[in-house]
Amino acid sequence: MTKFKVLGVAALALLTLARDATAQRGGGAVRTGARGAVVGGLVGGESGAATGAKIGVVTGAARSVGQEAQARAQYQATAAYQSAPRSDFNQAPPAVLGTAPPAATAPPTATVPPAATAPRGEAVVQKNGKPVVAVTLPSDWKQVTGTNYISGVSADGQAYAMIATLDGVADKPAGINKVKQGLLRYLQDIKYDEQTETKRGALVVTGTAKGKKAGVDVVFAVGVMDAGSGQIVGAAFIIDSRIEDYYKETIRQICQTVRIGDDFAAKK
Template identity: 50%
Template sequence: MKRILGLLTVLVILAATVQAHDIVLRKEGKAVLGISYPSDWQQTLGENHVVAVSSDGQAWSVISTLDGIKDKQVGVAKIKEGLEDYLKDIKYDELTETESGSLIVSGVGKGKKTDVDVVFTAGVFNSGKDQLSGIVFIIDAGIEKYYEKTVLAICKSVLVEEDFAVEEQEVEEKK
């Protein structure tokens, strides 16, 4: 569990050096959130979110803008509500705030449909001016270590509104 928490903490660093993104979420035509999941993960794009499932079905993730939510605590509560729709016997670890202000919640539970033991980590972070976003990873507890590098790579791929502005500026400067 601590490993996944540590990997998700990398999310708050938000590596702006990654250039290509599989999916970019837009708000009013403006890029606000980008992410790259492994090419073998099945991805479903919604209006303000992306859901991705690993090819073996043992890992699940969602990243979403949290439209209308202005407080990170409220964002965490919304994520917990969502987790409770799909998991049972949930035990939450203590809420953690990172140096950059992101709120991280992790824990364990069981899939309601599968009864499989899982670990999860979720984070709420600033993704733009007056915009919060959230990311969640749920992984089969029996193979959590197998996904450490994958989760790290996904977290490193996340871009937020500010990162897109930097990329656009770099393109303009090259012209």
């Protein structure tokens, strides 16, 4: 590793430690780490598929993801991390947008290989034979695809993503209410940040909570979008709070690959 790469990883680690205390307070207007990435990056539009194809390519964004993975691996090797309680979303996926089965068996260690940033390939949810929403997850995430959803769990089991259609929902505010009901099924001690609307019109709610099953502190970010023709879709991310800042760039890239509605027609 070159001197500049070492300095880059060290700087990211120091920044994360500085933010950690603030991020774990939760509630209020705090949107650091992965939560801020969802607020700023959800829905990549017609360039979403191209963004997904570039995950793992040597670009500035991919280098950030690689540096983040290296910093995450270093943190996961510390005594503080090893002794702390952790979630395992492989065994208990928090499917706040619907019902998803457990992912494949968790890996034997929690350390994620820094190089595992390549895309799995775009996954698409269809309705009546037409694409409604699509996303590209990293190749080392364990992906499950159902009739109306796509979900994925990071290799360490501490980051969870779910994209789904929200049937029976008339508009985005109603979608947020349905999402909050889903959060209550899996989380407790929920503290919400202020609701936000992104540049492309997605309503996003973020906050902190504890997992009901493991009792581990987590952060969440859930967005609700109008995919056109009256179809509302949701995107949810839940991450252990101790490791939130180590997933910021990864979550940002996932969000930028999300495509809905007219984005599919624009690609043709």
